[in-house]
Amino acid sequence: MTAPWFDGNAGYTRVFLENVALNLKVGATEWEKHPNKRMKVLASVECFLRQERHETDRLDAVINYDRLYQMLEAWQERPHTELLETLLQELADACLADPRVEACRVALRKPDIYWNASAAGVEFYRVRGS
Numbered sequence: 001m002t003a004p005w006f007d008g009n010a011g012y013t014r015v016f017l018e019n020v021a022l023n024l025k026v027g028a029t030e031w032e033k034h035p036n037k038r039m040k041v042l043a044s045v046e047c048f049l050r051q052e053r054h055e056t057d058r059l060d061a062v063i064n065y066d067r068l069y070q071m072l073e074a075w076q077e078r079p080h081t082e083l084l085e086t087l088l089q090e091l092a093d094a095c096l097a098d099p100r101v102e103a104c105r106v107a108l109r110k111p112d113i114y115w116n117a118s119a120a121g122v123e124f125y126r127v128r129g130s
Contacts, residue, residue: 012050013051015046015048015063017045020042020044024039024078026039039112040112041110045068045072045104046106047095048101063098071091072091087108088122088123088124096126101128106126
């Protein structure tokens with residue numbers, strides 16, 4: 001496995017949201033599929049882009065994490081989704097929709113799924129063009 005391009009040998013910017021708490025209708029088990037059941041899910045997003053230096057004080061010159069935050073918030077109104085992977089792929093696609101984003105890492109964690117584990121979840125790492 002080769003190292004990612006943003007390994008410290010080149011300048012890059014990391015835009016992120018960490019542990020956004022959501023209440024979602026999600027899960028594959030029968031008890032998770034109950035019509036009134038919502039799961040606490042923590043969402044984290046990282047977008048990476050090549051950038052040696054920040055040059056201007058304009059919102060259109062940067063990756064706007066509010067667009068991703070609003071997407072996550074809207075998930076709380078969705079009907080039941082069986083797999084975290086379905087949501088993660090949508091989130092990774094949204095990150096890479098901005099052509100400046102060269103890679104992203106997205107994760108969804110269920111902190112309350114097992115009594116003796118801090119969380120269970122899934123994480124995707126995607127690189128543009130791979």
